[in-house]
Amino acid sequence: MFLHINEVNKQFLNQKEVSTVLSDINLEIKEGEFVSILGPSGCGKSTLLSIVAGLTKPSSGEVLLNGQPITKPGRDRGMVFQQPALFPWMTVEENVMFPLRKEMKKKEAKETAHQFLKMVQLSNYTKHSPHELSGGMQQRVAIARALSMNPKVLLMDEPFGALDEQTRSRLHTELEKIWLETRKTILFVTHSISESIKLSDRIVVMGTRPGVVLEDIHVKIPRPRANHPQMVTKLEEKIMGLLQSEIDKVVKEELAYAANN
Structure with missing residues (x-):
């Protein structure tokens, strides 16, 4: 496998308490795939990308690129940040x-x-x-x-998150053209369901507390996706259901915590 994320866990020490940001993340990404990581704030999307970039070390587990462990930043991975x-x-x-x-x-x-x-x-x-x-x-x-x-892998951490909707839409089209031309492996972090569906071969939906993979969805809608609105709507509803269940779980946990404190 080209990019292999194997049993990755990440904890941070916060006010003498250990906070688990990522728990048992396992992903295998083929060369040339466009994979989006989608989930709510705090699910560890950007932390996972930072680990793949070599900017952050996992607490346990490993990331392999062409069979070689990633331990530091390298020219084989290009990074595009939100700013x-x-x-x-x-x-x-x-x-x-x-x-x-x-x-x-x-x-x-x-x-x-x-x-x-x-x-x-x-x-x-x-x-x-x-x-x-x-x-x-x-x-x-x-x-x-x-x-x-x-680079062998292009890592993109919500690169269009700070832009207006019209500009985002135009850049989606340009990025898709670039990917079709270069066939670079892209790992793309986003909050946007529509953005992930428009661009991706696969959508990794993450949950939070701790960050886990809820579902790894292979997008089988032909490109350009705008020509298949019914298929897009059906997938949007599926992903929204996954995320809504996660939101409901978090709200329930917060209410239980408040009641006991």
């Missing part, structure tokens, strides 16, 4: 070239940067500063920068 995290003193071109500076000569790095800026439709903005771009355009620069490293 673009661009260097404000650099141009768009320089931001995309930055991770290539030790791997390529300047001319080659510049050509590579332009290749991916063209892919995200920003060829006319190479000399602009980040502050001159809209939020959606800045996020496209961040995606181009991650892709320029030619």
